[in-house]
Amino acid sequence: MGIIDKNVMLRNRGKMLLGVYEDEEKVMAAAKELTGHGIPVLDVYTPYPLHGLDRIIGIKRTNLTVIAFICGLTGFSLAALMIWYMNVHDWPMNVGNKPLIFATSWIPVMFESTVLLTAFGMAFFFFWRNRLAHGIEPELLDDRQTDDRMVVVVEAGNVNEQEVLSIYRKTGAVELRERLNGTQKVVG
Amino acid sequence: MNHDSIIRQPLVVGGKTPTDVTADISRPILNKPSTSWRVGFVISFIFLLLLVWTIGYTVWTGIGVWNINKSVMWGWDITNFVFWVGIGHAGTLISAILLLFRQKWRMSINRSAEAMTIFAVMCAAIFPVFHMGRVWVAYWALPLPNSFGSLWANFQSPLLWDVFAISTYFSVSLLFWYLGLIPDIATIRDKIKTKAGKFWYRVFSMGWTGSTRTWARYEVVSLILAGLSTPLVLSVHTIVSTDFATSLVPGWHTTIFPPYFVAGAIFSGFGMVLTLLIVARKVMNYENYITIGHLEAMAKVVMLTGTMVGMAYITEFFVAWYSGVEYEQYAFINRATGPYWWAYWSMMFCNLVSPQVFWFKWARTTPWFIFMISIVVNVGMWFERFVIIVTSLHRDYLPSSWVMYSASWTEIGIFLGTFGLFFTCFFLFSKFLPVINMSELKTILKNRE
Numbered sequence: 001m002g003i004i005d006k007n008v009m010l011r012n013r014g015k016m017l018l019g020v021y022e023d024e025e026k027v028m029a030a031a032k033e034l035t036g037h038g039i040p041v042l043d044v045y046t047p048y049p050l051h052g053l054d055r056i057i058g059i060k061r062t063n064l065t066v067i068a069f070i071c072g073l074t075g076f077s078l079a080a081l082m083i084w085y086m087n088v089h090d091w092p093m094n095v096g097n098k099p100l101i102f103a104t105s106w107i108p109v110m111f112e113s114t115v116l117l118t119a120f121g122m123a124f125f126f127f128w129r130n131r132l133a134h135g136i137e138p139e140l141l142d143d144r145q146t147d148d149r150m151v152v153v154v155e156a157g158n159v160n161e162q163e164v165l166s167i168y169r170k171t172g173a174v175e176l177r178e179r180l181n182g183t184q185k186v187v188g
Numbered sequence: 189m190n191h192d193s194i195i196r197q198p199l200v201v202g203g204k205t206p207t208d209v210t211a212d213i214s215r216p217i218l219n220k221p222s223t224s225w226r227v228g229f230v231i232s233f234i235f236l237l238l239l240v241w242t243i244g245y246t247v248w249t250g251i252g253v254w255n256i257n258k259s260v261m262w263g264w265d266i267t268n269f270v271f272w273v274g275i276g277h278a279g280t281l282i283s284a285i286l287l288l289f290r291q292k293w294r295m296s297i298n299r300s301a302e303a304m305t306i307f308a309v310m311c312a313a314i315f316p317v318f319h320m321g322r323v324w325v326a327y328w329a330l331p332l333p334n335s336f337g338s339l340w341a342n343f344q345s346p347l348l349w350d351v352f353a354i355s356t357y358f359s360v361s362l363l364f365w366y367l368g369l370i371p372d373i374a375t376i377r378d379k380i381k382t383k384a385g386k387f388w389y390r391v392f393s394m395g396w397t398g399s400t401r402t403w404a405r406y407e408v409v410s411l412i413l414a415g416l417s418t419p420l421v422l423s424v425h426t427i428v429s430t431d432f433a434t435s436l437v438p439g440w441h442t443t444i445f446p447p448y449f450v451a452g453a454i455f456s457g458f459g460m461v462l463t464l465l466i467v468a469r470k471v472m473n474y475e476n477y478i479t480i481g482h483l484e485a486m487a488k489v490v491m492l493t494g495t496m497v498g499m500a501y502i503t504e505f506f507v508a509w510y511s512g513v514e515y516e517q518y519a520f521i522n523r524a525t526g527p528y529w530w531a532y533w534s535m536m537f538c539n540l541v542s543p544q545v546f547w548f549k550w551a552r553t554t555p556w557f558i559f560m561i562s563i564v565v566n567v568g569m570w571f572e573r574f575v576i577i578v579t580s581l582h583r584d585y586l587p588s589s590w591v592m593y594s595a596s597w598t599e600i601g602i603f604l605g606t607f608g609l610f611f612t613c614f615f616l617f618s619k620f621l622p623v624i625n626m627s628e629l630k631t632i633l634k635n636r637e
Contacts, residue, residue: 008399044400047206047375048630054404062405068412086331086340095344108349108427112356115420119360119413123367126409127394130402136395138374146375146398148206 004131007043010139011182015156016042018141018184019168020149020175024050027150030171031056034152037167039159045141045151064129068122075117079110141179149174199293199632202476206630213372213622213629214379216472221619224471232611239605242598243318251321253598260581260593265315267573268603271456272312272610273354273428274449274569277421278457279305280361283368284417287410293485295628296477300468301461302365303621307613308460309358311606316350318602346430353427360420364413367406370396371627425453432576439519439580442507448500452572455493455539458486459565464614466559468623477624484552490565491546497572498540515585523579527592531575538568 010016021027027044031053034041041057044050087093088100098105127133141151152173154164165188168176176188204212216222221229246253256263279302286294317326329351331341341348374396377389396402429449432440462483469478508520523532542564545551552558583590595603617623 005401008397008401045398046400046403047210047398048371048627049403049407050400051631053400057400059401059404062408064405064408065412082331083343087343091340093339093342093344095342098344103344105344105349108346108423108430109343109352111419111423112349112352115360115416116356119363119416122409122412123363126405130399130405132370132394132396132402134394135391137390138377138393138395138397140378140397143378146371146378146396147210 003125003128005129008131010141010153013155014180016179017154017156017161017164017168018177018179019152019154019164019171019173020142020177021152021172022149022174023172024150026172027152028053028056030152030167030173033167033171034154034164037163039154039164039167042153042155044153045145047144047146047148047150050150062129064122064126067125068118071121072114072118074121075114076110078117079113080106083109141177141184197479197481199296199479199481200477200629201479204476204633206633209626209630209633210375210379212474212477213624213626214376216619217376217622218380222471225615225619229612229615232608232615235605235608236612237605237608238601239314239608242601242605243314246318246598246602247323251319253596255593255596255599257591257593259584259589259591260578262319262577262581263593264574264595264599264603265319267570267577268606269312269315270428270449270573270577271570272308272315272606273425274453274456274573275460275566276305276308276312276357276361276457277425277450277453278461279303280357280364280417280421281454281457282461283364284414284421287414288418291485292632293482295632296474296479296482296624297461297465297486298628299365299368299621299625300465300617300623301457302361302368303614303617304460304464304610305361305457306358306365307610307617309354309361310613311610313354313358314602314606314609346427346434349427350431353424357420357424360413360417364417367409367413368625368628369621370394371398371406372622372625374398375626376622422450425449437580437584438513438515439523439576441516442504444500444503444507448497448504451493451496451500452539452569455490455497455543456565456569458490458493459562459569462486462490462558462562463566466555466562468618470555472618472623474624477629480553480555483555483558487546487552487558487561490561491543494539494543494565498536501536501540518583519580522583523575526579526583528575528579528582531571532579535568535571535575538564539572542568 019030021030024046027046027050031041031044035056035058044053044057046053083106084101092100094100141153142149145151152168156164156178165176169188175186178185178187216225254263254265256265279298282294282301283298286298317323320326320329329341329348331348370393373389374393377386377393380386380389426446426449429445433442433445435441465478466483469475505520505524508516511517523529542561545557545561550557551561578593582593
């Protein structure tokens, strides 16, 4: 299905140039420098979110908010339908002569159901889109990328490799690497 | 773009780097448990066994082993239910409402507070479920087809709203907690050496790599979940309060209940967070992460919500007089001067008077003192629920059915047992999962505003 974002996957790619950093400001500088030179950054792997980096490397704002809204609407309608069917249609129940349809007493259950479906629906699509599932083997570039290191990834191919490496070097990368078919080689 | 704040105290002290954060927070997980952990775990587990035993006895013999009766049909059970649900409010409040208000001090405490929420809601759910008596038909509370009886569930009943509210709150809190844990589980996955550890942390990290694309979406999802959880957390105790407020029992039938219960829930939740974290920061050496500043901020919340609750107690009294309804007036006079006067005045002292010491800076910044007050708050909030439930029920409209109520040893055992469940879960959590949100904390190390 087209829901998985192919950009989060590293397999079946050609040669990649990796710049390993230990400082978030240097990563931001490198990302700016690369995109400033017209070099597309495939991704940056960081142990914690770097705010603003997504916009620098040109990641579009997610549509998950729309999905959340649709899920919420579904939850709201399903709850209304359920209560209507059970308490109005199938077995009308007169409680203290209160109105049968859309009594204020429907609100709590409709609200809870809206929240429940929004939360789980959105989380489900978030996992799907980012190819997150239980037991998946992570595609790690550095065994410290979830600890204190950050890895900038540029796909070699249409870019000047030497220019990329020199930008990495200039912006303070601690290590430069090449990755081809899952094997990495330190190049500086 | 970034600059150091000259006004605010740093949220993490000790000049920590991301490397230090990973090392410090994952130490309890990567190493063998300490002696204090083992002792604490064993004690908690014994209390958990007490829970199993007393509940087994209740189910096997019948609900008659509790001292509830035709007048006081809700006793310790619902008192404990509301007590635990209230405690379960701080976690989501800290992570959701404080996230929306951009209160960054939440980052050191939100993980453990959320864990606490989940365990507290588990403890809470035990009471109404076993109070049903025939617990094997507890699923009748769900909206199931009427072949199980002749009717569908009644959606006009606040008790049914509660089923939806508590189960939604539990599921969404669990999701929120787990979502926050994924990046940290991935960190542990890449650090741990044991074979079983590698396997399980790999399973639960869901293949997390820390891609900026994922992070960007992750932040949006967290924000929406926070936005959803904020009305959710307010709705849960509102609905719990309607269990009482929609009835015609004097002392319950009041419109002030929803805001009053929510304030009380936040108050008791922060009380329990303080109790746990003051011990945890000492035992686990997290004083650089959970600083005096954090304790002070929480003490301020306790003072504010305690005062709100106290205000509600006084307002209730005023309205009972102002309404001119003699049954309502009697219910409140009976609370303060009747046979349960000791419970009422304990509640007043613990919840209204004692948090006022936090006006003094010394009181807000001295851990052992905050710990003492937090215990007083926990006790006070239990008494609040006892007062609301038992004093309103024990003298109803018909004086011939007036009774006194005191808990049986089974009821006491179940209550103590839920502490066993709560702390057993908390000890397991502190051993196998990072108690502080590492990935979030790493973003504020440089004290940026």
